[in-house]
Structure formats: structure tokens, C-alpha cells
Amino acid sequence: MFESADLEHKVGKDEYKREEPKLREALLNAQFDLGTLKKFPVLIVIGGVDGAGKGETVNLLNEWMDPRHIVTYAFGPPSDEEAARPPMWRFWRALPAQGKIGVFFGSWYTVPIVNRVLGHFSDNDLQKHLDDIFRHEKMLVDEGVLLLKFWFHLSKNQQRKRLKALEADPKTKWRVTKEDWRRFKVYDRFREISEHALRETSTAGAPWIVISGADARFRGLTAGRILLEALKKRVAEGAQKSKSVEAVPPMPQLDNLKLLRSLDMTQRLEKNRYQKLLEKYQGELNVLSRSKKVRKHSVILVFEGWDAGGKGSAIRRITSALDARQFHIVPIAAPTEEERAQPYLWRFWRHVPNLGGITIFDRSWYGRVLVERVEGFCSQADWMRAYSEINDFEEQLVRNGAIMFKFWLHVTKEEQLRRFKERQKTSFKRFKITEEDWRNRKKWPEYEAAVCDMVDRTSTDISPWTIVEAQDKPFARIKLLKTLVNRLGRL
């Protein structure tokens, strides 16, 4: 991938003087359009060889454009808050919002490439990371992020010359460290592994752009022009999301409705037995929640279910066994303005607990493949790809030490109607049934299909769904508690 960049590329002083003001003006205008349209963010990932002008080029872009709408991050060692969460968390929190430009130095490429070069990672480790990156970037692109990846390259000879030149000038001497020379010694290895990484992660939606870094004028004009063309094209397209997954064939009608229809909805618990079991399991959950082996993990509970399925009261039976200082509940309602300006999963990443914490999601990211699918709030392409995005997300959580529980609280259509009517009779306004509840109810069959698809496609070994027969609330609550206690007890 570096063959062309190995060659000498130069831009003469006169040409630069002629071209730079035009480019600058055009970039400023394109950035203004980006900010006015406010429909997609731009993320520029910067990688490359030491001394190839990464920092200088980013500084130049900041000088050419309006720096007030560019945010640049260099990712050093993670803070302790970052280290207690999946590695991608720090990149999620730094993502630019729609209308803004973000620049990430190193980003998610640093850890795999550097560790492979130093021999800390095997080929397999590297490959696993590159696969993760591939899927992460695909998700960003599908979510509408304009993703540009610039790799600044120097041949070995050019790098030696460049480091020496920097050292010779008293003004720039400080920039060359022992570390730089140490890394220069492994140039060939670095080149080989980077080339592999770039090849594996160059996709139609997010190709790597290798820029020869030896000549400052050349690399500046090149990076600026590529950014300009990409910006102009995307603004002109009116900022639609990527079309890459639209050609997906319609989902085959699986005969998976049995998942729900074959449940034994007659299961009940009589009152005395319920009280006894409730006390037993709440006590066990309390002891477990304080145990060292559980506190090494984070615990994530996801609650989904039919309206009036009893989610709220079930959650209370769990939290009343816990200490309030230990858990957070995240009720998922309509996304806020800041959340709407970000990729879909951003608003859930915000709430990822650190190790030792318990987070309960009352509704969750599964809204994408339930209400958003059924009500048409997103396109088919969007919810179709959501299954694998969600699996990726949960895999990251679990790999980082999360114990995942996902509960679907199931009632029959008749039972829901009974509960709706009962609620209408109560005087407590907080139990009033809304228009939305009735609307959802009308689409029962569509929701049923969506639920079955969801369970089929996202129930995994590491993050399984538990379908809870919730026709009888006592039965449901005990099943929930038992599931928690059994799983946590096995840690």
C-alpha cells in the first residue's frame, strides 16, 4: 500500500502559493455548509510514521478552517474511568456531533499495531482487533459518519533524514526523542504490520488514504483537497446515510413465532410460596451483590417486554435487594437533542457501568429492532444491521467483564387488555394508559414477529435472553431473581 508514497512527491513553492488560498477558502465554505446542514459528523483518523507530519497537517487544517468547530484528540494512556470500561468507550465519548469535525490521533489503531510490533500480540490477536475495528467503522459509516483515514508515510530513508533534520534545528530538536529512534529501528516491522492493518481495514466506506509525508506542501495540499472533496460530495448528497446495506434481501420468514407461542403461560405461584421464595432469593442476591467475585465484574440488566408486562414492579423487587449506592437505573425514553446528533448506540455507551457497578436498563438499545422497526422510525437497512451492531456492543461489554442479563417479560394479548382496563379504573394518574399504549397494542402481530427475530438473532452464549412468562407477576419476579442468583452464584 505504500509503494506510491515511497516515491518522491513535491509541490513547488509557487504552485503552493497559488493553490493554498483557493483551497483554504473552499474548505472554510465546505465546513460552513457542514455546520449549517448539521446532518452528519466528520471523523478524521490520523495514523502513520513518526516525523511524517501528522501533527503539522492537523495544525494546518485547524489553521485553514474554523478551529471552533474542530475537536482534536490525542489518546494517551487511558484514565482510570476509561480503563474500567471497554476500550472503545473513550472513543465513543470523544465522537464529534453532527455538523462538527473530530480528529483522532492514533485512535483504535494504536493498541493493535504497537502491540503486534512489540510482540505483545500474536497474529491472531491482531486479526481479532482488526475485525473489531472493521465492524466498528462499518457501523460508524452506516450511521452516517463521514470517516476519513489518513496515513502519513515516509520511506525508511526519508524517516532517517527527517529525524536528523529535526534534531539539527535547535527549534525542533525537542521533538525528537529516544523513543523515536527506538521506533525507527523497527521501521521494517512497523511498516509490514501497518501495511497489513491498513489493507484489512480499507473498505469502500472508509478507505485508508496514504499520503507521502516527506514534503510539507505536498502533504498539506493533498490532505486538504481530499477532505474538501469528501465534504463537498457528502453535503451535496444531502447527508443521507450510507446506502451500503439497503440492498439486503427481505428477511426470510422464519418460523420462530413458536418462541413465544410455545411458552407455558399458565405457570403461577401462590402467595405464601411467593413470599417465602422472594425473601430467599432477595437475601441471596443481596449477599451476592456484595461478594468480591461479583464486584470484580459489572452487571448489566436489560428489561424489555409488553406494555403493562410488569417491568417496573419487577425492577423494584430486584433493586430492593440491593444497596442504592451500587446500582443505577437508566430509563430509556426518547433520545435528547445531544443524543440525536450521535450514532444510535451512543446514548447507551454513555451509561456503560465501570467494574463493580450494576446498571439496569428499563428498555434499551433493543428499541431499534422493536418499536423503531415496527413503527418505521428507522429504515429496514438500519434495523437489519442493528442485530450485529448490538451483538458487537454486547460482546465488548462482556469481554470487559460485564455479566449480561436480558429479560423479555411476556404476557398474552388478553392479559394485557385486562391490565389496561384495570389501570383505567385506578385513580392513580401514573398508571394511566396512553394513546401510545393502545397504538402499540394494535400492532401486536408485528411486535410479536419483531420479538422473535430479536431473540433469535441476539441471544448468544455470552449474552442470552431470558423469556419470562409474566402472566402471573409473582411467578415472573421469582424467575427473574432466580436467574440472577443462579448466574451470579456460578461466577
Add this chain to the structure above:
Amino acid sequence: MFESADLEHKVGKDEYKREEPKLREALLNAQFDLGTLKKFPVLIVIGGVDGAGKGETVNLLNEWMDPRHIVTYAFGPPSDEEAARPPMWRFWRALPAQGKIGVFFGSWYTVPIVNRVLGHFSDNDLQKHLDDIFRHEKMLVDEGVLLLKFWFHLSKNQQRKRLKALEADPKTKWRVTKEDWRRFKVYDRFREISEHALRETSTAGAPWIVISGADARFRGLTAGRILLEALKKRVAEGAQKSKSVEAVPPMPQLDNLKLLRSLDMTQRLEKNRYQKLLEKYQGELNVLSRSKKVRKHSVILVFEGWDAGGKGSAIRRITSALDARQFHIVPIAAPTEEERAQPYLWRFWRHVPNLGGITIFDRSWYGRVLVERVEGFCSQADWMRAYSEINDFEEQLVRNGAIMFKFWLHVTKEEQLRRFKERQKTSFKRFKITEEDWRNRKKWPEYEAAVCDMVDRTSTDISPWTIVEAQDKPFARIKLLKTLVNRLGRL
């Protein structure tokens, strides 16, 4: 303050059985109203003696109410991100939004009380912290936060009994640590200092409520009832902000307009000299920004000024001397939905840099006493108290190692008109003049008075204003750079 709580307070089993369901129901309803109204947040600060039932009571409130809208925080040792910012930062980030209930264990009282008990703080240190707390809480209350402070008390004898009882029960033995007994030994000292702290911070808007913790039924019902009454009262009042500062006398007309009118607006720099000085100061700023002594601090630049005063281009002359990885620019536009659900200063606290960082605010918290004052976006009481709130805020920043620069870019009314007209002639849409610009211009005298008041009331030794004669852009830019270089050079 503890005399009444020293006495025995009990609630019988029967009374509790009768009262608890009623209280529970009423609390749930009040919480529902709070969430529906969504006009103010509730913050419950919890303090008191070990073993007095702090945790149990909070768990009980979570059980009685809907835990999905209560967030509980116990503040342990600060994370490294928190430690790199002013101490209040961690409390700001945990603040509940309007419609929610937040519970803070220990909170801002822990550090001063514990350190005074252990002898790490002098009486003076303690007093300084209590003064800060007093002002912080006053600000929260003025901003509409319903602030309740519960202190759970035990007499020395009760505490001994309680710790022994917990130890005797195998189920609760784990809860009593050596640390608890160590703290029990200094009961008298803890009591004396806490009493002092409570007295100093009990205000009309945020009084301490001391609750005898010896009897679980008594403390639960008491805390629940107080919360209920406070909630009901506030909801009934329609969630107005506190009126405490409305009776302020109208501001005396100071003859401070001279601040702006006596400036020498004829100062200019001719082109050659400007280019030379620009290079000189940008070079110096670049070296300083990388120096160890500057990187021990955070640097905060605030830019305010007339429309078309040249803020944007001045900021670019500064950032082009810096590395993009080192600074963040925060352009202040209308607050987002999440920001509107919080006290005024919350959206600036979000962006407080850690040590080593440089943050540039393009417009700032001074909007409160400029545009919001002049356009009537907030009440007179709101902007009147903003001066001291802002001074408190900046004092916290400086105490934590921030170097503050505040620039007012000043042009004459005639010069503004000239620039507006010039902009109207350009073809760059990003320079178009908006309705708002013309609207602001019409209120020039009001803005002029507001600017002079602002400088008068918020220019302090630790955080001075620099008024920049910006009639001539080159002159203004050099003055800015020189101010930065001189101050940072003196560190």
C-alpha cells in the same frame, strides 16, 4: 443541633403498619408530579453518624418510590479525571436533571468535616470550606434545585449499642469495620465539628434536618414525610425559582461607562510591524505552551466582545501558535435540552479542562450578564446574583491551578457598522449578518452599560479582564498575544 435527636424517638409497629402504605402512595404520586412537571430537580444530601441508618433510609426511599427516577451516588476517592479538576466538578457531573431525584452520600461535607476531625484542617480551613458550601448551596437553591439535607444522628450510647448489635448478628456483622470503631473513638470530636458545620450551613433555603437514627421505623417515616411535604409544596408552587434575591435594590447607576469610553481607539499597528510582532509572539507562545511550568496548570481563555469585533480571527491567531492536540475550543451557542434541565453554570462546568489542557471559550458564562440581561432572557434577580456566582466559579478554577484570561474585544459603534456593511458585500455566506446582529446593535447603550458592570464586578486579581481596543485588528491580535505571553512567562 442534636439535642432533640439525642432523645429517644420511636414509632410503634402498629402505627408504622398503618402509616407506611399511605406515605408510600403519597410519595409515589408526588414523584410522578415532579417528573411530569419537569421543572426542578430534587437533591437529597445525606450525612450523619455511622450506623444511624443512612443507607437503610435511602434504600427505603428507593423502595417506596420509583427507583427509575432516583440516582444515588456515594462519593469515594475521586477518579483521576476528577482529581485533575476543581473538587466541585464531580458533584456537578452527578447533579440530577429537572424532574429527577438525586441522592448524594457525604457529598461536599465529607472532606471538610473528616479533615477537621483528623486534624488535617485548621479551624480556618474548615471555615473556608463551609463558606464555599454555603455559597454553592445558595446558588443551587437560587437556580431552582429543591435541596434537602438529612443528618442521621445517634447519641454516643446509641451508636455503641448499634455497632454492637450489628456485630452480634451474623447477617450484618460484615457491616461493622475496624474503621467504624476507630471513628467511634472520636465521637465527641466528630459531634462537635459536625454540629458547627451544620449550624453554619443551615439556611432558610437549605436547612439541615436532623433525624434521630436509633429507631428504623421513626427515621424512615420522618425522612419520607419531610420529603413528601417538600415535594408537594414545591410542585404546588408551580416550580418557581427561589424568590430569595428578588428584593434586591435596583443597581446604583455607577459612572463606570468610562471604562469603555476612555479607551484610546486610535491605536493601530502597521502591516510590517504587525507581521514581525505576530511571528515573535506566536513563537514565544508556542514555546511557553510546551513548557513544563505552563503544563502544570490549565489555561482558560474567555472571549467576549461586540458582534464583528474580530473574536473568531483573533482566536485563530492564538490557536495557530498551538498544537491542535493541546487545546479545545468551546463555542457557546444556545443551550441544549440537557443543559436547559440543569443550573445555569452546568454547561460550562462540563468543559472545565484538566491540568495541562487549554480551553478557549468563544463567548461564555458572561452571556448571563450580557445578552440574557439585556434581552430579558432571565430575571434581574438571576443576573444580579450571577456576578458573585461567576466569581465563585472562577475562584474554584484558579484555586485548582487554572490561569484565567478574559478578553473583551471592543470596537466603536461606527466601526461595527462599517464591518457589517463590508460583510454584506462579501459573497461568503458564512459572513452574512443576521437579524440578531442588527437587533443587538440597536441596544448598544444597554450592552455598553452591561459590559461596564460586568468588568467592574468580575475583574479580580486572580481573574482580571483585559479590554482590547479592537478597532484595528492587527493591534488587537498583538495585544492579546502579548497579554498571554507576558502572563504565562511570569509563571
